[in-house]
Amino acid sequence: MRDKTGLKKAQLKDKVKKIVTRKAAISSAPVDDDNGTQSQMRYNFRKRKANEEKEHCPTNTNKKHRPNIQAQNDEQKTVTNSRILISRGKMTALKEQTNKTTQHKPTQSLKRKNHSPVTTSANSSKKAKLPPKLKNKTSQKPTSVWTGKESLVKKGAKSSSKLRTAKKGKESISPRLKQSLGNRNPSTLKKRIRSAQVKEPISEKEMQSKTPLKRKSKGCKELSGKFADMFLNKLDLVAHIGNHSPIHGISVTHDNLVWVNSLSKRVNLYNSSGDLLRFFDLDYHPVSNCCMPNGDLLVTQAYSIGAKPTVEYISREGNTRLLADLSMHTSLLCGILYQDERIYVIGHADKNIILKVDMNGEVEKVFETKPDRVNVNHLISQNGQIFALNTQMFSMYLLGSDEISSKVINKVEVDKSYSGSASVDNFGNIIVGTDPPASKIVVIDPRLERKHEIGCDFLGRVRATAVDKQNHLWVGTDDGNLYIAKYLK
Numbered sequence: 001m002r003d004k005t006g007l008k009k010a011q012l013k014d015k016v017k018k019i020v021t022r023k024a025a026i027s028s029a030p031v032d033d034d035n036g037t038q039s040q041m042r043y044n045f046r047k048r049k050a051n052e053e054k055e056h057c058p059t060n061t062n063k064k065h066r067p068n069i070q071a072q073n074d075e076q077k078t079v080t081n082s083r084i085l086i087s088r089g090k091m092t093a094l095k096e097q098t099n100k101t102t103q104h105k106p107t108q109s110l111k112r113k114n115h116s117p118v119t120t121s122a123n124s125s126k127k128a129k130l131p132p133k134l135k136n137k138t139s140q141k142p143t144s145v146w147t148g149k150e151s152l153v154k155k156g157a158k159s160s161s162k163l164r165t166a167k168k169g170k171e172s173i174s175p176r177l178k179q180s181l182g183n184r185n186p187s188t189l190k191k192r193i194r195s196a197q198v199k200e201p202i203s204e205k206e207m208q209s210k211t212p213l214k215r216k217s218k219g220c221k222e223l224s225g226k227f228a229d230m231f232l233n234k235l236d237l238v239a240h241i242g243n244h245s246p247i248h249g250i251s252v253t254h255d256n257l258v259w260v261n262s263l264s265k266r267v268n269l270y271n272s273s274g275d276l277l278r279f280f281d282l283d284y285h286p287v288s289n290c291c292m293p294n295g296d297l298l299v300t301q302a303y304s305i306g307a308k309p310t311v312e313y314i315s316r317e318g319n320t321r322l323l324a325d326l327s328m329h330t331s332l333l334c335g336i337l338y339q340d341e342r343i344y345v346i347g348h349a350d351k352n353i354i355l356k357v358d359m360n361g362e363v364e365k366v367f368e369t370k371p372d373r374v375n376v377n378h379l380i381s382q383n384g385q386i387f388a389l390n391t392q393m394f395s396m397y398l399l400g401s402d403e404i405s406s407k408v409i410n411k412v413e414v415d416k417s418y419s420g421s422a423s424v425d426n427f428g429n430i431i432v433g434t435d436p437p438a439s440k441i442v443v444i445d446p447r448l449e450r451k452h453e454i455g456c457d458f459l460g461r462v463r464a465t466a467v468d469k470q471n472h473l474w475v476g477t478d479d480g481n482l483y484i485a486k487y488l489k
Helices: 002-056 069-102 106-114 117-128 132-140 144-163 175-181 186-196 204-215
Strands: 231-241 247-252 258-262 266-270 276-281 288-291 297-300 310-314 320-325 332-339 342-348 353-357 363-370 376-382 385-390 396-398 430-433 440-444 451-455 462-467 472-477 482-488
Touching (some): 258 288, 258 297, 258 472, 332 376, 342 376
Parallel strands (some): 231 451, 247 288, 247 462, 288 332
Antiparallel strands (some): 231 482, 247 258, 258 266, 266 276, 310 320, 342 353, 385 396, 430 440, 462 472, 472 482
16 A cells, blocks of 8 residues: 555656646747847848958958849849839820820920929939840830830821821921920810810812902902903993983982982982882982982082082972081082991082081081092992092092091092993992093993903993993993993893
């Protein structure tokens, strides 16, 4: 029994000893590891310090230096970083380039890419250090990035050809403008490029097709061909209306009725076919006349027997009244014209003047011929300008803002013409009649540079002319005949 109990005690004692030693080993292991790592770090530090001292020691100059692995690693890192920057910059630039090519602006997008901050830093690092393998590759064969760029440039060249001018080698945007637009924001850059673009030049065929349209707004130039080809060589008479006294005034209303006055103290109103609609007997001899926008008539007595310097108003219904008595300014009145709600009338006294009168009969302004005195007796209006015509010869003088210019405007001459017969047709041409024995109608272009003569079958002196809304020419003669004729081809 004692042996068994002693054996059990010994086994228990051994077991307890093992447990205690195991616990002590477990608890002391980390401490030993910490002490080992700290001692290892101290050892490495001393060893590194000793190596640095050996390298800087002058006695060890003959020994070979160890290569600086860390510096090489840093260089490789910078090269790889530069490659990454180059590739990223090119990819972003290519994206911008593809967006720009859809808008037909490849040149500007490529220019903006070269000025972007990412690509400039990448290009600078690339120029600073580039591995020899990469240089050989770029010199022999371009990489995939550069291939894409060249293809985009080719595509952009095709699309940008539409934005070029007619002259070869000149782009729509100057290099100085490109340089100034390089560092702008994308949104503002688009607007600047759009505003800087030059439109495509118009071809000669388009210009030829557009010239007739432009000519329509400038009088007779809307008719194609030469000036002489627009008119007949001889009047084609449509109607003849007989009268017993000289005809001195013809005016056309807005609804194509025609007023005709003669020295028989009568005023007649005709339709476009020449049928007499009504007539009005007067107490005086009407000579010069003009039509108002509402179709009523204004007349003066001019050089008739017992003439007075008055402006008479005649309505369509036959009501007549005195509109203005201008005896305070002149002794005789001749040519008369209505324009812009004002009446312009020529006064004959010691010198010829033009009086500007309102619709109440009050004189607003008096125009005199300057610097020389000019004898005028008729007024016409062409394209909003008022011209006074010389009594003795065909000469036109412009009415300015303050005076009547004595400078002759017309560049053509008309022999043996009567200035009181001048009128303006629907195309801005000046029409004037000549004296017998060979009476003619002379047509002068709106620029007053060319003329065309149209022959007549009648022998009387042309005293008055007018063109109605149907482009028929009305001609009144000194022997009292009234003609309606065609003068255009």
